[in-house]
Each structure stands twice: as C-alpha cells, then as structure tokens.
Amino acid sequence: MSISTAVPKARFSAQARLRALQADVMELILERDLEAGDAMPTENELCEVLGVGRNTLRESLKVLQALGVIEIRHGFGMFVAPSNFEALADGLTFRGRLSLRHEGLEALQLVDIRQALESGLISACIAVVSEEHLVRIAAVVENMEVLAQDGEQFVEADAEFHRLLFEPLGNDLLMNLMGVFWKVYRKIHLEIGTGGMDLVRTAAEHRSIYDAVVAQDATTAAALLSSHFDGIRAKIKQFVEAE
The missing domain is CATH 1.10.10.10 (Winged helix-like DNA-binding domain superfamily/Winged helix DNA-binding domain)
Structure with missing residues (x-):
C-alpha cells in the first residue's frame, strides 16, 4: 500500500x-x-x-x-519596515550553501549575478569617479598588496575595494545588493575553504582593475572584472566534484 x-x-x-x-x-x-x-x-x-x-x-x-x-x-x-536586506542575505546564503551539497548550481548562479552586475556597471562608474575617490581606491589596493606579500588574507579590503569602485554611482539599492552578495560570497568561500588561493595574484587582479579604471578604459575594466570571478567559480566546481 x-x-x-x-x-x-x-x-x-x-x-x-x-x-x-x-x-x-x-x-x-x-x-x-x-x-x-x-x-x-x-x-x-x-x-x-x-x-x-x-x-x-x-x-x-x-x-x-x-x-x-x-x-x-x-x-x-x-x-x-525600513529597508532590510538581512533576510535576503540569509536566504541566499542558505540556498547557496545548500547547493554545494549537490551540484552547486545556485552558488554558481549567485557568482554569475555578481559578475554581471559589476562588469556591467563599471563603465558608468568610470564616467563619474573623481580623482579623490581614485586615491581612496588606490590605498585599498596597496593595503591588499602588502597583506598578500605577508601571506595574510584580505577579505575586508577586498570587500572595500568593490564597494568603493561602485560608490560613485550614488545608488543605495546597488550598494545594499552588493553588500548582500558579498555576505553570501563570503559564507560560500568559507564553506569551500581558501586553500590554494594565490593571494599575490588576487591582489594583482585588483591592481589591474584599478589601473583600467584610472585609464578610463571601460572595456578592459569590464573584461577584468568578468574574469575576476573565474577563480571562485572554479573552486565551487572543484568542491562539488569532490563531495
């Protein structure tokens, strides 16, 4: 029966x-x-x-x-209620981590969305970023390079770099969404581990993105931002295959 x-x-x-x-x-x-x-x-x-x-x-x-x-x-x-993105962050984090137990599809999709968001908007940022703001971004990049040379993780500096990169747009909703994706990304990163991560290379990637922004080369900046997420995407696939 x-x-x-x-x-x-x-x-x-x-x-x-x-x-x-x-x-x-x-x-x-x-x-x-x-x-x-x-x-x-x-x-x-x-x-x-x-x-x-x-x-x-x-x-x-x-x-x-x-x-x-x-x-x-x-x-x-x-x-x-006032704007509150905590519930969204918690929900997406759970879905992303849960997917790592299976095929990792939702975790990869979250990376895809963040990649599309940043590479798609960088041109607008380049059009409005000021010299003073570029100085602030440069300081973060230099901090990442120093930490990388010392073999230290620079998670907070990484988040600050991406936040500063898009802050000139003055879009509060975008900043909140990027904050959500960063929290999700960080949790997923902790889940799959940081072993094998080339800190010097990662810092150099951020330096290249910064240089393209300074040169007002939107095409190169967008391409660099797009490829910047290949590493986390590869690690997710590797983690899922090993499960």
Missing part, C-alpha cells in the same frame, strides 16, 4: 489564502501611500478592511515581518 505525499487540498487552500492575504496587506500599504517607518492600521482595522479573523491576520503578519515588509513593535504597534 503506497503512502501519498501530496499536500492535502484543504492545506493547500489555506496556504493560498494566506498568500493572498499577505498580498492584500502589501497592496493596502501601497494604496495608502505609507512609507518606511509609518504606522500601520491596527489589527482591528485590518481585520475589518480585509474581512478576516484575527488569528488568520496574525499568521500572515508574522510572515510579512519575516520578509521585512512590516515591523511589529510590541507595545507600540505595527510599522512599515
């Missing part, structure tokens, strides 16, 4: 209703033109407007809080 693993219809319907209710709450936020930090309607008002019971509403609100849509401050009420 086989045991069915299908989700019961009643349970599926309940999940669909909860997702619909979550969408309704988000739509209400948009319709009322609420901004981050603004107070949400009370539970009583939401129940009345949305036509649902308190328990059902609270279940959906918990999900929306986990998603970073709303913020529940006990004793004060509910508010539209």
